[in-house]
Amino acid sequence: MTTVTPEPTxxxxxxxxxxxxxxxxxxxxxxxxxxxxxxxxxxxEIATYVWPDLPVWSWxxxxxxxxxTVLLLLMAVKFFTVAYIFMHLRFDKPLLSRxxxxxxxxxxxxxxxxxxxxRLFWEGGHESGPQGVPFPSAGPQGPPAG
Amino acid sequence: xxxxxAHHRELMAERDAHAEHAHIEHDTNTGISNTKLAMWLxxxxxxxxxxxxxxxxxxxxxxLEGPTPEEIFDIPFTSTSSFVLLMSxxxxxxxxxxxxxxxxxxxxxxxxxTALLGGTFIAGQVYEFTVFxxxxxxxxxxxxxxxxxxxxxxxxxxxxxxxxxxxxLILLSLRxxxxxxxxxxxxxxxxxxxxxxxxxxxxxxxxxxIP
Numbered sequence: 001m002t003t004v005t006p007e008p009t010x011x012x013x014x015x016x017x018x019x020x021x022x023x024x025x026x027x028x029x030x031x032x033x034x035x036x037x038x039x040x041x042x043x044x045e046i047a048t049y050v051w052p053d054l055p056v057w058s059w060x061x062x063x064x065x066x067x068x069t070v071l072l073l074l075m076a077v078k079f080f081t082v083a084y085i086f087m088h089l090r091f092d093k094p095l096l097s098r099x100x101x102x103x104x105x106x107x108x109x110x111x112x113x114x115x116x117x118x119r120l121f122w123e124g125g126h127e128s129g130p131q132g133v134p135f136p137s138a139g140p141q142g143p144p145a146g
Numbered sequence: 147x148x149x150x151x152a153h154h155r156e157l158m159a160e161r162d163a164h165a166e167h168a169h170i171e172h173d174t175n176t177g178i179s180n181t182k183l184a185m186w187l188x189x190x191x192x193x194x195x196x197x198x199x200x201x202x203x204x205x206x207x208x209x210l211e212g213p214t215p216e217e218i219f220d221i222p223f224t225s226t227s228s229f230v231l232l233m234s235x236x237x238x239x240x241x242x243x244x245x246x247x248x249x250x251x252x253x254x255x256x257x258x259x260t261a262l263l264g265g266t267f268i269a270g271q272v273y274e275f276t277v278f279x280x281x282x283x284x285x286x287x288x289x290x291x292x293x294x295x296x297x298x299x300x301x302x303x304x305x306x307x308x309x310x311x312x313x314x315l316i317l318l319s320l321r322x323x324x325x326x327x328x329x330x331x332x333x334x335x336x337x338x339x340x341x342x343x344x345x346x347x348x349x350x351x352x353x354x355x356i357p
Contacts, residue, residue: 028243035236042232046225049355064357075351079344086239087340088333093178096186103190107197114201 034085038078045074185334189341196345199297200352207353209288218278219354227270228350231305234263235343242336248326254319257332260339261312264305271302294353301349304342311335 048057048067060066084090089097115121174180207215241256275295283291315335318324324331 111201
Protein backbone atom coordinates (compact mmCIF):
# COMPACT_ATOMS: atom_id res chain seq x y z
CA MET A 1 0.00 0.00 0.00
CA THR A 2 1.42 3.33 -1.03
CA THR A 3 0.27 6.42 0.79
CA VAL A 4 0.34 9.15 -1.79
CA THR A 5 -0.84 12.14 0.21
CA PRO A 6 0.85 13.82 3.14
CA GLU A 7 0.63 11.82 6.35
CA PRO A 8 -2.01 13.32 8.65
CA THR A 9 -0.41 14.98 11.63
CA UNK A 10 -1.71 17.06 14.46
CA UNK A 11 0.56 19.87 13.35
CA UNK A 12 0.11 20.38 9.61
CA UNK A 13 2.27 22.63 7.51
CA UNK A 14 1.21 26.22 8.33
CA UNK A 15 -1.19 27.64 5.81
CA UNK A 16 0.73 30.85 5.23
CA UNK A 17 3.82 28.86 4.27
CA UNK A 18 2.10 26.57 1.79
CA UNK A 19 -0.23 29.17 0.26
CA UNK A 20 0.68 29.31 -3.40
CA UNK A 21 3.78 27.18 -2.85
CA UNK A 22 2.81 24.80 -5.62
CA UNK A 23 1.80 26.98 -8.53
CA UNK A 24 0.91 24.39 -11.13
CA UNK A 25 -1.07 21.22 -10.65
CA UNK A 26 -1.25 18.94 -13.71
CA UNK A 27 -4.74 17.69 -13.03
CA UNK A 28 -6.16 21.26 -13.12
CA UNK A 29 -5.56 21.33 -16.84
CA UNK A 30 -7.62 18.17 -17.24
CA UNK A 31 -10.45 19.77 -15.25
CA UNK A 32 -10.45 22.92 -17.37
CA UNK A 33 -10.41 20.91 -20.61
CA UNK A 34 -13.28 18.78 -19.28
CA UNK A 35 -15.30 21.92 -18.50
CA UNK A 36 -14.68 23.24 -22.02
CA UNK A 37 -15.83 19.90 -23.44
CA UNK A 38 -18.99 20.00 -21.29
CA UNK A 39 -19.71 23.57 -22.41
CA UNK A 40 -19.40 22.53 -26.07
CA UNK A 41 -21.77 19.59 -25.54
CA UNK A 42 -24.26 21.95 -23.84
CA UNK A 43 -24.08 24.30 -26.83
CA UNK A 44 -24.91 21.37 -29.13
CA GLU A 45 -27.86 20.48 -26.88
CA ILE A 46 -29.19 24.02 -27.09
CA ALA A 47 -28.66 23.95 -30.87
CA THR A 48 -31.29 21.17 -31.09
CA TYR A 49 -33.78 23.72 -29.74
CA VAL A 50 -32.59 26.69 -31.82
CA TRP A 51 -32.21 24.80 -35.11
CA PRO A 52 -34.52 21.76 -34.88
CA ASP A 53 -34.48 21.30 -38.68
CA LEU A 54 -30.77 20.52 -39.01
CA PRO A 55 -30.38 17.21 -40.90
CA VAL A 56 -28.21 15.81 -38.09
CA TRP A 57 -31.23 15.37 -35.79
CA SER A 58 -34.31 16.11 -37.88
CA TRP A 59 -34.58 12.55 -39.25
CA UNK A 60 -37.35 11.57 -36.84
CA UNK A 61 -39.93 13.80 -38.50
CA UNK A 62 -42.95 14.62 -36.36
CA UNK A 63 -41.99 12.03 -33.74
CA UNK A 64 -38.81 14.01 -32.96
CA UNK A 65 -36.99 10.68 -32.67
CA UNK A 66 -33.77 12.22 -33.98
CA UNK A 67 -33.73 15.11 -31.51
CA UNK A 68 -34.68 12.85 -28.60
CA THR A 69 -31.95 10.33 -29.47
CA VAL A 70 -29.28 13.03 -29.83
CA LEU A 71 -30.32 14.73 -26.58
CA LEU A 72 -30.32 11.46 -24.63
CA LEU A 73 -26.87 10.60 -25.98
CA LEU A 74 -25.45 14.04 -25.15
CA MET A 75 -27.05 13.90 -21.71
CA ALA A 76 -25.40 10.54 -21.03
CA VAL A 77 -22.02 11.86 -22.25
CA LYS A 78 -22.24 14.86 -19.89
CA PHE A 79 -23.45 12.72 -16.99
CA PHE A 80 -20.62 10.21 -17.20
CA THR A 81 -17.98 12.86 -17.93
CA VAL A 82 -18.84 14.71 -14.71
CA ALA A 83 -18.99 11.45 -12.71
CA TYR A 84 -15.77 10.10 -14.21
CA ILE A 85 -13.58 13.22 -14.05
CA PHE A 86 -15.06 15.77 -11.64
CA MET A 87 -16.35 13.19 -9.14
CA HIS A 88 -13.02 11.37 -9.36
CA LEU A 89 -14.45 7.95 -10.22
CA ARG A 90 -11.57 7.65 -12.66
CA PHE A 91 -9.04 8.11 -9.86
CA ASP A 92 -10.82 6.40 -6.96
CA LYS A 93 -11.32 2.78 -5.97
CA PRO A 94 -13.68 0.75 -8.17
CA LEU A 95 -15.92 0.04 -5.18
CA LEU A 96 -17.18 3.64 -5.24
CA SER A 97 -18.10 3.32 -8.92
CA ARG A 98 -19.99 0.12 -8.15
CA UNK A 99 -21.91 1.75 -5.29
CA UNK A 100 -22.93 4.71 -7.42
CA UNK A 101 -23.78 2.76 -10.57
CA UNK A 102 -25.72 0.23 -8.50
CA UNK A 103 -28.07 3.02 -7.42
CA UNK A 104 -28.18 4.42 -10.94
CA UNK A 105 -28.92 1.08 -12.65
CA UNK A 106 -31.54 0.26 -10.02
CA UNK A 107 -33.22 3.64 -10.52
CA UNK A 108 -33.16 3.46 -14.33
CA UNK A 109 -34.45 -0.16 -14.30
CA UNK A 110 -37.24 0.44 -11.80
CA UNK A 111 -38.47 3.64 -13.39
CA UNK A 112 -38.27 2.33 -16.96
CA UNK A 113 -40.57 -0.47 -15.82
CA UNK A 114 -42.89 2.12 -14.29
CA UNK A 115 -42.94 4.07 -17.55
CA UNK A 116 -43.66 0.89 -19.51
CA UNK A 117 -46.38 -0.08 -17.03
CA UNK A 118 -48.02 3.31 -17.54
CA ARG A 119 -47.63 2.90 -21.34
CA LEU A 120 -45.69 6.14 -21.72
CA PHE A 121 -44.07 4.89 -24.92
CA TRP A 122 -47.38 4.01 -26.58
CA GLU A 123 -49.08 6.52 -28.83
CA GLY A 124 -51.34 8.75 -26.75
CA GLY A 125 -49.95 7.35 -23.53
CA HIS A 126 -49.74 10.81 -22.01
CA GLU A 127 -53.35 11.70 -22.64
CA SER A 128 -55.24 8.56 -21.75
CA GLY A 129 -53.14 6.93 -19.06
CA PRO A 130 -52.90 3.17 -18.60
CA GLN A 131 -55.88 1.03 -19.46
CA GLY A 132 -58.18 0.81 -16.48
CA VAL A 133 -55.88 2.88 -14.27
CA PRO A 134 -56.98 6.50 -14.25
CA PHE A 135 -54.56 9.33 -13.73
CA PRO A 136 -55.40 11.25 -10.55
CA SER A 137 -56.40 14.32 -12.54
CA ALA A 138 -58.67 12.35 -14.88
CA GLY A 139 -61.55 12.46 -12.39
CA PRO A 140 -63.05 9.80 -10.15
CA GLN A 141 -64.21 7.59 -13.04
CA GLY A 142 -61.03 7.90 -15.13
CA PRO A 143 -60.88 7.98 -18.92
CA PRO A 144 -63.09 5.61 -20.92
CA ALA A 145 -61.48 2.20 -21.45
CA GLY A 146 -59.99 1.58 -24.88
CA UNK B 147 9.87 24.20 6.35
CA UNK B 148 11.41 24.19 2.88
CA UNK B 149 11.89 20.44 3.29
CA UNK B 150 8.21 20.04 4.13
CA UNK B 151 7.19 21.91 0.99
CA ALA B 152 9.59 19.87 -1.12
CA HIS B 153 8.19 16.69 0.42
CA HIS B 154 4.67 17.86 -0.34
CA ARG B 155 5.61 18.54 -3.97
CA GLU B 156 7.14 15.09 -4.29
CA LEU B 157 3.98 13.49 -2.97
CA MET B 158 1.81 15.42 -5.41
CA ALA B 159 4.09 14.52 -8.30
CA GLU B 160 4.03 10.87 -7.27
CA ARG B 161 0.25 10.87 -7.08
CA ASP B 162 -0.10 12.38 -10.52
CA ALA B 163 2.36 9.84 -11.88
CA HIS B 164 -0.03 7.14 -10.63
CA ALA B 165 -3.20 9.08 -11.29
CA GLU B 166 -5.11 6.07 -12.61
CA HIS B 167 -4.84 4.35 -9.24
CA ALA B 168 -4.40 7.33 -6.95
CA HIS B 169 -6.46 7.30 -3.80
CA ILE B 170 -5.98 7.82 -0.11
CA GLU B 171 -5.65 4.58 1.84
CA HIS B 172 -7.66 4.43 5.04
CA ASP B 173 -7.55 1.98 7.89
CA THR B 174 -10.87 0.38 7.01
CA ASN B 175 -11.88 -2.93 5.45
CA THR B 176 -12.43 -1.25 2.10
CA GLY B 177 -9.45 1.12 2.26
CA ILE B 178 -11.93 3.95 1.73
CA SER B 179 -12.91 6.35 4.48
CA ASN B 180 -16.32 5.59 5.96
CA THR B 181 -17.45 9.18 5.38
CA LYS B 182 -16.67 9.05 1.68
CA LEU B 183 -18.29 5.64 1.26
CA ALA B 184 -21.37 6.92 3.10
CA MET B 185 -21.58 9.92 0.77
CA TRP B 186 -21.43 7.68 -2.30
CA LEU B 187 -24.13 5.41 -0.84
CA UNK B 188 -26.21 8.51 -0.17
CA UNK B 189 -25.73 9.69 -3.75
CA UNK B 190 -26.72 6.22 -5.01
CA UNK B 191 -29.95 6.52 -3.02
CA UNK B 192 -30.48 10.04 -4.35
CA UNK B 193 -30.52 8.54 -7.85
CA UNK B 194 -33.68 6.71 -6.79
CA UNK B 195 -35.24 9.89 -5.36
CA UNK B 196 -34.66 11.98 -8.46
CA UNK B 197 -35.45 9.01 -10.71
CA UNK B 198 -38.91 8.89 -9.10
CA UNK B 199 -39.44 12.62 -9.52
CA UNK B 200 -38.30 12.62 -13.17
CA UNK B 201 -40.51 9.60 -13.92
CA UNK B 202 -43.50 11.33 -12.34
CA UNK B 203 -42.81 14.40 -14.45
CA UNK B 204 -42.62 12.32 -17.63
CA UNK B 205 -45.98 10.71 -16.82
CA UNK B 206 -47.67 14.04 -16.12
CA UNK B 207 -45.88 16.39 -18.53
CA UNK B 208 -48.93 16.86 -20.76
CA UNK B 209 -51.25 19.09 -18.73
CA LEU B 210 -55.00 18.56 -18.96
CA GLU B 211 -55.51 22.23 -18.14
CA GLY B 212 -53.42 25.41 -17.74
CA PRO B 213 -50.29 26.46 -19.67
CA THR B 214 -48.25 23.82 -21.50
CA PRO B 215 -44.45 23.46 -21.15
CA GLU B 216 -43.95 24.78 -24.71
CA GLU B 217 -45.93 27.92 -23.90
CA ILE B 218 -44.18 28.74 -20.67
CA PHE B 219 -40.53 27.60 -20.79
CA ASP B 220 -37.86 30.22 -21.55
CA ILE B 221 -35.14 27.98 -22.99
CA PRO B 222 -32.46 30.70 -23.51
CA PHE B 223 -32.79 31.78 -19.88
CA THR B 224 -32.69 28.20 -18.54
CA SER B 225 -29.72 27.43 -20.81
CA THR B 226 -27.80 30.27 -19.20
CA SER B 227 -28.67 28.97 -15.73
CA SER B 228 -27.55 25.48 -16.76
CA PHE B 229 -24.25 26.86 -18.02
CA VAL B 230 -23.72 28.70 -14.72
CA LEU B 231 -24.29 25.49 -12.72
CA LEU B 232 -22.02 23.53 -15.07
CA MET B 233 -19.19 26.00 -14.54
CA SER B 234 -19.69 25.82 -10.78
CA UNK B 235 -18.61 22.18 -11.03
CA UNK B 236 -15.32 23.35 -12.50
CA UNK B 237 -14.72 25.86 -9.70
CA UNK B 238 -15.62 23.17 -7.15
CA UNK B 239 -13.14 20.66 -8.51
CA UNK B 240 -10.48 23.40 -8.62
CA UNK B 241 -11.20 24.06 -4.93
CA UNK B 242 -10.59 20.38 -4.14
CA UNK B 243 -7.40 20.53 -6.19
CA UNK B 244 -6.27 23.67 -4.33
CA UNK B 245 -6.61 22.19 -0.86
CA UNK B 246 -4.90 18.97 -1.95
CA UNK B 247 -1.80 20.99 -2.74
CA UNK B 248 -2.18 23.15 0.39
CA UNK B 249 -3.12 26.35 -1.42
CA UNK B 250 -5.64 27.74 1.05
CA UNK B 251 -5.98 31.12 -0.59
CA UNK B 252 -7.13 29.57 -3.87
CA UNK B 253 -9.29 27.11 -1.98
CA UNK B 254 -11.29 30.01 -0.57
CA UNK B 255 -11.39 31.81 -3.93
CA UNK B 256 -12.78 28.74 -5.72
CA UNK B 257 -15.22 27.86 -2.92
CA UNK B 258 -16.53 31.43 -2.97
CA UNK B 259 -16.86 31.33 -6.76
CA THR B 260 -18.76 28.03 -6.52
CA ALA B 261 -21.14 29.42 -3.87
CA LEU B 262 -21.74 32.57 -5.95
CA LEU B 263 -22.44 30.56 -9.10
CA GLY B 264 -24.81 28.34 -7.10
CA GLY B 265 -26.50 31.44 -5.71
CA THR B 266 -26.89 32.81 -9.24
CA PHE B 267 -28.53 29.56 -10.31
CA ILE B 268 -30.97 29.69 -7.36
CA ALA B 269 -31.75 33.36 -8.07
CA GLY B 270 -32.53 32.36 -11.66
CA GLN B 271 -34.81 29.59 -10.47
CA VAL B 272 -36.69 31.93 -8.12
CA TYR B 273 -37.10 34.39 -11.00
CA GLU B 274 -38.31 31.60 -13.31
CA PHE B 275 -40.84 30.35 -10.74
CA THR B 276 -42.12 33.91 -10.21
CA VAL B 277 -42.60 34.46 -13.94
CA PHE B 278 -44.38 31.10 -14.30
CA UNK B 279 -46.67 31.88 -11.37
CA UNK B 280 -47.55 35.30 -12.82
CA UNK B 281 -48.38 33.60 -16.11
CA UNK B 282 -50.89 31.37 -14.37
CA UNK B 283 -48.86 28.27 -13.53
CA UNK B 284 -49.41 27.65 -9.82
CA UNK B 285 -48.40 24.51 -7.96
CA UNK B 286 -51.93 23.04 -8.19
CA UNK B 287 -52.84 24.41 -11.63
CA UNK B 288 -52.32 21.08 -13.38
CA UNK B 289 -50.63 17.73 -12.99
CA UNK B 290 -47.78 19.11 -15.10
CA UNK B 291 -47.26 22.12 -12.81
CA UNK B 292 -47.27 19.96 -9.66
CA UNK B 293 -44.74 17.52 -11.13
CA UNK B 294 -42.58 20.34 -12.53
CA UNK B 295 -42.42 22.42 -9.35
CA UNK B 296 -41.81 19.33 -7.21
CA UNK B 297 -38.93 18.12 -9.37
CA UNK B 298 -37.17 21.45 -9.92
CA UNK B 299 -38.00 22.60 -6.38
CA UNK B 300 -36.37 19.52 -4.86
CA UNK B 301 -33.31 20.19 -6.98
CA UNK B 302 -33.27 23.83 -5.88
CA UNK B 303 -33.36 22.75 -2.23
CA UNK B 304 -30.39 20.46 -2.89
CA UNK B 305 -28.45 23.35 -4.45
CA UNK B 306 -29.31 25.57 -1.47
CA UNK B 307 -28.06 22.91 0.98
CA UNK B 308 -24.88 22.70 -1.12
CA UNK B 309 -24.37 26.48 -0.87
CA UNK B 310 -24.75 26.28 2.93
CA UNK B 311 -22.08 23.55 3.01
CA UNK B 312 -19.77 25.66 0.80
CA UNK B 313 -20.15 28.72 3.03
CA UNK B 314 -19.42 26.52 6.07
CA LEU B 315 -16.22 25.33 4.39
CA ILE B 316 -15.15 28.91 3.65
CA LEU B 317 -15.72 29.88 7.30
CA LEU B 318 -13.82 26.80 8.51
CA SER B 319 -10.94 27.67 6.20
CA LEU B 320 -10.86 31.30 7.34
CA ARG B 321 -10.63 30.16 10.96
CA UNK B 322 -7.82 27.75 10.10
CA UNK B 323 -9.84 24.61 10.82
CA UNK B 324 -9.42 23.16 7.34
CA UNK B 325 -5.79 22.04 6.93
CA UNK B 326 -4.82 20.13 3.80
CA UNK B 327 -4.84 16.75 5.55
CA UNK B 328 -8.57 17.27 5.87
CA UNK B 329 -8.96 17.79 2.14
CA UNK B 330 -11.40 14.90 2.07
CA UNK B 331 -13.99 17.13 3.75
CA UNK B 332 -13.86 19.46 0.75
CA UNK B 333 -13.87 16.47 -1.62
CA UNK B 334 -17.03 15.06 -0.01
CA UNK B 335 -18.86 18.39 -0.28
CA UNK B 336 -17.59 18.47 -3.87
CA UNK B 337 -19.13 15.05 -4.55
CA UNK B 338 -22.49 16.35 -3.36
CA UNK B 339 -22.13 19.48 -5.49
CA UNK B 340 -21.21 17.54 -8.63
CA UNK B 341 -24.15 15.23 -8.07
CA UNK B 342 -26.46 18.24 -7.93
CA UNK B 343 -24.94 19.33 -11.25
CA UNK B 344 -25.37 15.86 -12.73
CA UNK B 345 -29.04 15.82 -11.74
CA UNK B 346 -29.54 19.19 -13.44
CA UNK B 347 -27.93 17.79 -16.60
CA UNK B 348 -30.73 15.20 -16.63
CA UNK B 349 -33.47 17.71 -15.75
CA UNK B 350 -32.32 20.23 -18.35
CA UNK B 351 -32.43 17.65 -21.14
CA UNK B 352 -35.53 15.71 -20.09
CA UNK B 353 -37.72 18.55 -18.83
CA UNK B 354 -36.67 21.54 -20.92
CA UNK B 355 -35.14 20.36 -24.18
CA ILE B 356 -36.77 17.06 -25.20
CA PRO B 357 -39.88 17.98 -27.21
